[in-house]
Amino acid sequence: MHVVPDAPARPDDGDAFRGALRLTRRRTGLPVVFAGRVNDGVLTLSQFIGTRTAGMHGLDVFSGTGLGGRALAMRRPATVADYRAADTITHDYDAVVAAEGIRAITAVPVVVSGTVRGVLYGASRGPAPLGDRAVDTMVDASRHLAGEIAVRDEVDRRLRILNAVEADRGFTGDRAATEELRAVHAELRVIAKAVQDDALRDRLLEASRRLARLGTEARPPAASPLSPREVDVLAQVALGCGNAEVARRLSLRPESVKAHLRNAMRKLDVHNRFEAVVAARRRGLLP
Known part of the structure; x- marks a missing residue:
């Protein structure tokens, strides 16, 4: 359970x-x-x-x-x-x-x-x-x-969505609902990087981790081999964003996005960005 x-x-x-x-x-x-x-x-x-x-x-x-x-x-x-x-x-x-x-x-x-x-x-x-x-x-x-x-109000709104989904025992992984959860997860991580309040940032990142674990087995998540920034990049890639769009959303240079992707693929022992997203989802790092 x-x-x-x-x-x-x-x-x-x-x-x-x-x-x-x-x-x-x-x-x-x-x-x-x-x-x-x-x-x-x-x-x-x-x-x-x-x-x-x-x-x-x-x-x-x-x-x-x-x-x-x-x-x-x-x-x-x-x-x-x-x-x-x-x-x-x-x-x-x-x-x-x-x-x-x-x-x-x-x-x-x-x-x-x-x-x-x-x-x-x-x-x-x-x-x-x-x-x-x-x-x-x-x-x-x-x-x-x-x-x-x-920002705090938006976090509350996002958490209400998350709580409603977690409380709905009838959630079956409907594609539209799943895509919305993935979009919320990615947005929460973007907002977390922009806030100065440590407690608020921790709250955002914990919410994103809860989203990532939805639909996974009820076991303690394994330690992540990825850095927080590598997870941020993969969360955007999972939405279908190209490197330029990922860079814009995360305020990074395109070269940095490529480097984070290479590191993530190496750590997950995969050969392309699609496999990296799949592997991250299996580990409960992405929803």
């Missing part, structure tokens, strides 16, 4: 937000940066660097209220030079802002596929507005964070 392994847990998105805040503060020198994630349309402040009080910790910010709520509603950055005197925002949160002593604030939404998933804030305690450079840096950090979250 095939036992479905537990899927590695999604890394905490709070870590990604903290990373964005650290990057923002390092590049801008702003004394206060903080952030929150959006759930069911409500922004909850949860990450802070440089604050002096706990008044904003866990604060719920509703769409259209305050500066963050304005950024949430508009889905674009919002800035005020003096929070307490600003006439472009509501003043639902004046008490906690005043207690913290911040005045000039910028709020930048983190937008993923048209939906605001969080807001990054940068603030100073002086009356001068934040400069364009600081705001541009915050916008760049927001875009990078949005890309990270989008």
